[in-house]
Amino acid sequence: MFLLSIASQTLAMHVALSSETDKMALLALKDKLINGDPHALPSWNQSLHFCKWQGVTCSRRRMRVSAVQLPNQYWGGTLAPSLGNLTFLRVINLTNTHLHGDIPRELGHLKRLQILDLSNNNLQGQIPREMINCSSLEVIVMWQNNLTGKIPSWFGSMKQLILLGLGTNNFVGSIPPSLGNLSSLQKLSFTYNHLEGSITPALGRLLNLNHLALGANNFSGQVPPSLYNLSNIEVLEFAENQLVGTLLSNISMAFPNIESFLCGGNRFTGTFPSSISNLSELQVFDIQENDFHGSISPTLGSLHKLRSFNVGTNRFGSGRAHDLDFLSSLENCTQLQKLGIDDNYLGGVLTDRIGNLSSNLIVLAMGANQISGRIPEGIGKLINVAALGIERNSLEGTIPNSIGKLKNLVMLALEENKLFGNIPLVIGNLTMLSDVHLDSNKFEGFIPFTLGNCTKMERFYAQENNLSGNIPNQTFGYQQGLIELSLYSNSFTGPVPSDLGNLNHLSILHLQDNKLIGEIPMGLSACSALTELVLGSNSFRGSIPSFLGSLLSLEILDLSNNNFSSTIPHQLVNLTLLKTLNFSFNHLYGEVPVGGVFNNVTAVSLVGNKELCGGIPQLNLPACPILPLQKKHKRSLKKRVILIVAFGGILISCVAFISIYLLKNKAKKLPTTSLALQYGYVKVSYGELHQATNGFSSSNLVGAGRFGTVYRGILVHFERPVAVKVLKLHTRGASKSFMAECKALGKIKHRNLVNILTSCSSVDYKGDDFKAIVFEFMPNGSLETLLHNTIDDSESTNQSLNLMQRVNVALDVAFALDYLHNDLEEAVVHCDIKPSNVLLDDEVVAHLGDFGLARLVHGAASCSSSGQVSSSAIKGTIGYIPPEYGASGLVSPEGDMYGYGILLLEMITGKKPTDSMFGEDLSLHKFCNMATLDGITEIVDSRLLIPIDHQERRRVTQQQNMEDTIRECLVSFARIGVACSQEFPNQRMSIKDVITEMHAIKQKLSC
Incomplete structure (x- = not known):
C-alpha cells in the first residue's frame, strides 16, 4: 500500500508538472501569436483552466493539450518555439491568422501530431527537416504562404499521409520520386509554385490518389503514361505548364470517375478527345490555350453534370457553316454555367437556339472567331449571364433589344465587329454593367441617356465608331465608380461634360479625334486618379x-x-x-x-x-526675349492713358444714351423690381470684373458666342450673381455689336428680356482694349443647355424640360417678341433668335438676350417696306436665318418669326437645324411638316413622351387618355413652329396668333 501511495503521488506530481508545462507553453505561444494585441484571447488567463481556453482542446484522461485551433484571426504574429512543448498535440489549425516568420524547428517534437494546417498565412523560409520526426502526420496543409526551398524528399517516409497541400508558395526544384511511397495519399496539390522538370512517373504508384493538382508551375515534357493508372482520380489538373504531346484518346477508360479535367495553358496537340462524352461524372472540362484542332464533338449532350466547358484559344473549327453544330448538343447540359469557345476558327451563324442553352449559364465567351450574321434575339433568354463576349467576329446588324433582358450582365464585349445602328436605349436596363466594350464597330447616333442608369460602370469603351452629338452631361456623372472612358475617333461635338469631375476614380479618359470644343472644364481638377488624359485632335481652345x-x-x-x-x-x-x-x-x-x-x-x-x-x-x-523694364513700363503707361481716354468716352456715351432712353420712357412705368433700375447702372472697372469672375476663369465660364464670352461673377454692388459678357474685340464686328446691344437694351425693358445692369469699356492688365456688358445672371442657363445637355456651370438642377415647361418657355419668348415688334415707338428686330440666346431664371422663366445684332425699324412693325431695314451683311446664325436675309439684306420682324419657328421645332424634336440628318432634300421645317398625328411620336424628343408628373396624370385621366392629350398638344406645337418658319415672310404666322394658340395648348395641358 505504501508503494502504491508513493506511485500515485509521483504520478500526480508528474501530471501536475506536465499540465504546468502545457500551460506555460500556451502562454508563450499567446505572447507570439497576438503580436501585442491586448484584446486578443482574453480567456487565456490564470483564473481559468487552460483546457477551457478559447481554441484549446485537452485529452480527457491526462488533461494534456491535444488540439490548438484558432483559425481566421488577424493578429499578424509568429509561431513560438514553445509549440514544440505541447507533446500531446494531435491537431494544429492556425489557418488565415496572418502569421509571418519561420516554422519553428521545435515542431519536430510533436510525434503525435496528425493534422497540421498553417494555410493562408505569410510564413517564410523552408519546411524544417526536424518535422521528419512527426511520423503520425496525416494532413499537411501549408498552401498560400511564402515558403521557399525544395519540396523535402523525406515526405516520402510519412506513410500515414492522406493530404499534402503545398500550393501557392515559392517552392523550386522537381517533385521528389520518394513521394511515390505514400501509398495512403489521396490528395496532392503543388499548384502555383516554381517547380520544373518532368512530372515524376513515381506518382503513378499512388493508387489511392483522387486529387492531383500540379497546375501553374514550369513542368515540361509529356504526361507520364503511369499516371493513366490512377483510376480513382476525380480531379486532374495540369494547367499552365509547358507540357507537350497528345492526350489519351480514351480518357473515359483511364479516369472513369473524373469530375474535373484541367490541362489548359500548355502545348498539347491533337484533336478533340471525343471519348469525354462517356464521362458521366464530368463537371469541369478545360483544355484552353493549347494547340488542339479539328471539330468539337457534337455528342456532348450526355454530360448532364457539366458545369464548365472551356476550349478557348485553340485551333478548333474551319471557318465554315457547321462549326457551331456542337452547340445544339450542349442544350442538354442543364447545369452548364460557363461556356468558353473563344479565340478559335469557328465559323457559321449564331441562331436563336443559343437561347436554349442552360438558364444557369453565367459566362458565354465566343469572341475572336469567324462567326457571322446577326446577334440573335434568342440571346435574351440567357437571363443569368453575367459575362457575354462575342467580340472580334464578323457580326452585322444592330444589337437586339432582347439584350435588355440580361439584367445580371456585368461584362458586355462586342468590339471589333461590323455592328451598326444606335446603341439601344435598353442598355439602361442592365444596371449591373461594369465593363462595356463597343469599340471598333459602325455604331452611330447619340450615347443613350439611359446609360446613366448603369451606376456600377467601371469601364466604357466606344471608340472608333460613328457616334455623334454631345457627350451627354450627367450620364457618365452618375457612374461614380468609372475608371476608364474611351470615346476617341468618333464625331462627338460640344464641350467635355463638366460632370466628369464627379468621377473620383477615373484613371483613363480618351476623347481624342472628335469635334469637341470649348475649354477643359474645371471639374476635371477633382479627378485626382487620372493617369491618362488624351484630348488631341479636337477643337478645344482657351x-x-x-x-x-x-x-x-x-x-x-x-x-x-x-x-x-x-x-x-x-x-x-x-x-x-x-x-x-x-x-x-x-x-x-x-x-x-x-x-x-x-x-x-x-x-x-x-x-x-x-x-x-x-x-x-x-x-x-529660341531664347526668350528680355525686355527693358523701364521702357516697357513707360510705353504701357502711355498706352493705358490713351486707351482710357478713348474708351472712357465710349463708355460715357453708352451710359448717357441709356439714361436718355430711360428718361424718355419713364412714363411707361417700367418694372421697379429690375436690378438695373434698383442699382442705377453702377459703374464697374476692369479690375472689379476680373476679381468678380476669378480672373475670367474657365470654372466661371457660362457660354460663348461669336462676339463674346460670358462668365458668372459676384460684384460687391449687387446682392445676386451677375453675368459678364466679355467682347471678343479681335473678332470683326464685336465693337459694333457692343454698341448695338447697349443701344437696344437701353431702350427696352420687359419681364422676358435680359436686363443690362451696367457696362465697361476700359483696358485690361496687359494694356489691351476691354469691353464688357453686365447682365442679370440666369441660374438655369440657356435653353440650348437644357435641350442638348451642353456644358453648364450654372446652378441648375433641371436635367431637361418637360412639355409644359417648353410651352411656357415658348410663350415667354413670344411675349418678348410681341413687345419688341409691337409695343415700342421704334420696333426692334432681334436678328438672332435661337436657343442659346434664350436664358432661364431660377423659376424657369425665359428671357431673350444677346442684342448684338439687333436693329431698330422706323415706323410701324409690319410686312411693308416701311417695316424693314437694310443690312450690309447676313445677320444671324446659320439654320435660324430666314431665306430672304440672304437675298435682299433687309431685316424685318418677320425674320424674327422665322427664327422663332425654327426654335419651336428644335424645342419639340430636340434636333438642331444644322443636324447631320438635314441636307438639301430635308430640313428641320420639312421634317416636322411631314409629321401627322400618328407620326408625331417619331419626330419628337423622346423625353416629351414621359408623363409630366403623377398629379398631372390624375388630372388628365379624368377627362381623356393622357397620351392622346399629349400627342395632340405636340402636334399643335409642331404646327405652330412650321407655320412660323414658312419660306415667304407674308405666309408666316403672326406673333399675336402664336400667343393665342400657345395659350390654348397650355390650357389643354393644365386641365
Missing part, C-alpha cells in the same frame, strides 16, 4: 489650365492638334510620373518651363507652336 499640375497621377497628357492659346503652366513640372506630354500643333506662346518632364526631351512634343521659347537646350527653341 488656356491650358494650371490645375492639370495638381493631377499628380498623370502619366500621359496629350492636348495636341487643338486651338489652345496660352503659355504652358509652370505647375506641370510637379507631375513627376508623367511619361508623355504632347502639346504639339496649338497656338502656345511664351517660355517653356524647366524641370520635371520638360527636362526629358524624348517625353515632350511641342512642335507646331511657333511662339514658344526657352526650355532646355535640347528642345532647340
